[in-house]
Amino acid sequence: MSAPSRLERQLAFLAEIDALKSVERMTRVIGGARRENSAEHSWHLAVMAGLLAEYAPEGCDPGRAARMLLIHDIVEVDAGDAFCFDERANLGREERERQAAERIFGLLPADQAQDLRALWEEFEHGDTPDARYAAALDRLQGMLQNLHNEGGTWLEHDVPRAKVLARLEPVRTGAPDLWPFVQEVVDRLRPAASRAAGSGDRAHGSDAGPEAAPARKRGAEAPQR
Amino acid sequence: MSAPSRLERQLAFLAEIDALKSVERMTRVIGGARRENSAEHSWHLAVMAGLLAEYAPEGCDPGRAARMLLIHDIVEVDAGDAFCFDERANLGREERERQAAERIFGLLPADQAQDLRALWEEFEHGDTPDARYAAALDRLQGMLQNLHNEGGTWLEHDVPRAKVLARLEPVRTGAPDLWPFVQEVVDRLRPAASRAAGSGDRAHGSDAGPEAAPARKRGAEAPQR
Numbered sequence: 001m002s003a004p005s006r007l008e009r010q011l012a013f014l015a016e017i018d019a020l021k022s023v024e025r026m027t028r029v030i031g032g033a034r035r036e037n038s039a040e041h042s043w044h045l046a047v048m049a050g051l052l053a054e055y056a057p058e059g060c061d062p063g064r065a066a067r068m069l070l071i072h073d074i075v076e077v078d079a080g081d082a083f084c085f086d087e088r089a090n091l092g093r094e095e096r097e098r099q100a101a102e103r104i105f106g107l108l109p110a111d112q113a114q115d116l117r118a119l120w121e122e123f124e125h126g127d128t129p130d131a132r133y134a135a136a137l138d139r140l141q142g143m144l145q146n147l148h149n150e151g152g153t154w155l156e157h158d159v160p161r162a163k164v165l166a167r168l169e170p171v172r173t174g175a176p177d178l179w180p181f182v183q184e185v186v187d188r189l190r191p192a193a194s195r196a197a198g199s200g201d202r203a204h205g206s207d208a209g210p211e212a213a214p215a216r217k218r219g220a221e222a223p224q225r
Numbered sequence: 226m227s228a229p230s231r232l233e234r235q236l237a238f239l240a241e242i243d244a245l246k247s248v249e250r251m252t253r254v255i256g257g258a259r260r261e262n263s264a265e266h267s268w269h270l271a272v273m274a275g276l277l278a279e280y281a282p283e284g285c286d287p288g289r290a291a292r293m294l295l296i297h298d299i300v301e302v303d304a305g306d307a308f309c310f311d312e313r314a315n316l317g318r319e320e321r322e323r324q325a326a327e328r329i330f331g332l333l334p335a336d337q338a339q340d341l342r343a344l345w346e347e348f349e350h351g352d353t354p355d356a357r358y359a360a361a362l363d364r365l366q367g368m369l370q371n372l373h374n375e376g377g378t379w380l381e382h383d384v385p386r387a388k389v390l391a392r393l394e395p396v397r398t399g400a401p402d403l404w405p406f407v408q409e410v411v412d413r414l415r416p417a418a419s420r421a422a423g424s425g426d427r428a429h430g431s432d433a434g435p436e437a438a439p440a441r442k443r444g445a446e447a448p449q450r
Binding site for chain 2 (some may be wrong): 007010011013015017018019020021022029030031034036037040042043044046047048051063066067070071080108112118119141144145148178181201
């Protein structure tokens with residue numbers, strides 16, 4: 001048996017990552033019909049990277065951030081997606097993802113394996129302008145889905161307002177001009193705990209009831225072939 | 226009522242295109258569990274654009290081709306996906322897609338609407354190196370899915386070998402170094418009509434039975450949270 005050719009390795013990797021389409025995230029598609037998978041989530045983020053480039057931090061290359069976002073979840077093919085607010089599911093996550101990176105990127109020719117592995121690690125460390133912008137978009141997208149799903153996973157899982165804001169914190173450094181908007185949305189959705197606690201958060205919020213955008217069912221109307 | 230702000234228009238577009246996750250294509254994910262949707266398909270293509278850049282035609286910017294692939298199917302939010310071998314479904318497709326482009330890209334601020342509209346039209350016309358590379362990957366991805374699904378839609382719909390090769394023709398100009406591989410795969414899968422016809426195609430094929438890669442169920446094994 002001869003060693004696989006460069007093209008064979010590239011195609012084996014591309015076939016392997018098809019499985020990301022079957023990794024479910026906690027967040028739902030807009031309209032709520034089903035949970036989103038990590039492949040379509042990555043697509044959404046890469047589109048955002050181009051369109052929201054004007055809010056990226058100084059020194060960021062939005063095209064490179066898009067490339068990072070396209071591959072940032074690939075380790076989930078082996079490691080699965082851990083719901084961000086589930087502490088138990090996140091135990092050992094780093095080690096599982098490291099092993100996954102080793103195996104999955106390792107399917108590629110060495111130069112490309114090294115390139116994608118480094119790009120993924122840069123995202124994980126979050127120290128560069130590209131990684132910070134990418135992380136901001138990752139959080140922002142979850143917020144948008146929840147905004148259009150009447151609070152979505154935040155209300156569904158009764159996540160306290162402070163935890164929601166902490167989760168969204170990367171937006172403050174990765175897309176600083178969008179931070180006021182993020183705060184406004186969180187206040188508008190008023191996650192469960194802020195209501196339960198009464199709390200000093202009131203200063204930011206309106207006193208009107210929840211005003212989340214209505215859930216839509218667009219996808220169901222589109223012709224399906 | 227004041228006009229929506231720039232950010233509001235950008236976010237309205239990003240929420241609108243979430244519906245692409247609910248547009249089903251004919252092709253199945255590897256393992257065959259369900260049909261693929263156009264959002265995850267676009268993700269797969271954008272990853273391919275980076276990884277297969279060494280096969281791109283001269284003058285191609287693979288990053289720009291990836292950007293093109295991320296948005297090439299967005300019109301399907303309104304127009305749906307027409308199976309490429311279904312002639313009736315393709316009647317009037319161009320006009321439906323033109324109207325969809327008008328509406329959906331029109332949600333964006335004018336400069337971005339114009340930019341994405343032009344990028345989509347460039348893909349549709351297929352005259353530039355970026356568009357040719359993008360089209361080649363679009364066809365190649367369908368072939369990979371079918372290769373890993375034991376012939377997939379080609380056998381399922383009894384598509385004649387000549388039609389399969391005509392469909393894959395963009396690979397010849399958009400990623401010429403991959404064309405011999407494409408011919409080899411088509412011969413290996415031996416779509417229905419080539420068997421029925423006997424045909425002079427034999428010269429390229431082996432006489433062994435179909436040797437498609439076994440269907441896999443990876444996604445089902447990955448931990449789901």
